[in-house]
Amino acid sequence: MYNRNLKQLSELAGRMLKNFRHTFRTVSGFTRNNSSDVAASQNGLIYCSNVVKQHDYENFLATLLMTKAIRTPALVVRAFNVEVARVQDQTSDPQTAAFRVQFWLDILNDIYKKEQNISKIPANPVAKELFKICKCYNLPKRHLEKLVLSRSSLLKSRYFRTLEDIEKYADDTVSSIYYLLLTVAGVADIHADHAASHLGKSQGLTNILRSVHVSNHHKMVALPMDILMKNKVSQEEVLREKDSEGMRNVVFEVASRAYSHLEKARKIQTPKITNQIFLPATAVDYYLNKLQKNNFNIFDKSLHHGNATLPFKLYYKRLVNKY
Known part of the structure; x- marks a missing residue:
């Protein structure tokens, strides 16, 4: 199958x-x-x-x-x-x-x-x-510059202090893309911008979670330091991919914020043409739900496999003009 x-x-x-x-x-x-x-x-x-x-x-x-x-x-x-x-x-x-x-x-x-x-x-x-x-x-130009400058800042700091810092990074690196695509589509709508901001933050937070299992390559822990400390999880434990109750609590908090942004984006009424621009929300939703089913064990190998049904899910969403 x-x-x-x-x-x-x-x-x-x-x-x-x-x-x-x-x-x-x-x-x-x-x-x-x-x-x-x-x-x-x-x-x-x-x-x-x-x-x-x-x-x-x-x-x-x-x-x-x-x-x-x-x-x-x-x-x-x-x-x-x-x-x-x-x-x-x-x-x-x-x-x-x-x-x-x-x-x-x-x-x-x-x-x-x-x-x-x-x-x-x-x-x-x-x-x-x-x-x-x-x-x-x-x-x-400002949105394109954000894509560059935000990456430049991360290369220097190499960590996020708070969850809000990650949200700001996600807004600069993901939401900016949606703002640019809305411009391409000729959409000048404050509600569409608001939805793009929430979706970008959701996708950016999800990208941070998905990058945890490859963090060893860069020796960088992208999860927020304040939440790691609150749950008594060290950076070394993350790099060693050590599963624990504290680690799952960290993941739960980040994933919950990502899902909250996704839900907020979907509740905002926007021009119909934006639904095709926001289609990547389908992949975000799939990953967050799969993470929940795995009880927020971010190191579960099944989370690293590709989603063979994604093209069909995307195609269906496109047919019904939803995201």
Whole structure:
């Protein structure tokens, strides 16, 4: 049964990716008549798609189910986010990481210069495509900067003092993406922004929980220090993946806050088009419920397996226009 689901997942993802590639030629504002420019643009978009598919698969699947007008710029935004987020994975040297963060800040400054030409943008496919969508959709620079600066701050501090600090980080690194996609969709609605903020915090908190089992790689404990101390759980216990009642209490508190934000987001009435933008909530809901069923044992190996039914759940949510 599991293998059959994986096969169906692969076929569905393949069909969605094929449809996505077809839209490269139909989205206005991204290519020019010169055949070499068209080819370069398509290659850049395919690169962005592959980056998201490889490093942010759940959001990749959700993005493929968006309408054609939103799908391409959404993948470019997510590719930019992936590239920035991967800085800490690509090097353990703080100076090298700082250089790479500065590279992306310089890219943003170049993009937002008045009367800037794409030929002046560094030969990086994500940077080139980001330039195009920033000009086409007039994306706010502040949200893109938050994606970079928040990661830069974490590289320096390497821990969160409180749960509220994680919420702020989640708002900067996840909610900012939703704000950008709302701009792409032409949604200027305070209720949609409010829902995006709650969903971003929920997804960000969930990402922190999901990252605990790989924390050994970076020797970093992302769980809030105040809650760890309250439950008498040391950083060493987290790094050693030691399950305990105290550890489960820590996880319960973080997961409860994440679920609270998810519920608040779903209760807010927003324009219908936002439902497709907020589709990643489906994966967040699945993980939090599975975590609860495992009695908040964050180290349970079943939590680290992929969700073979996610594409079908996402597709169903898209059909009924809910998230």
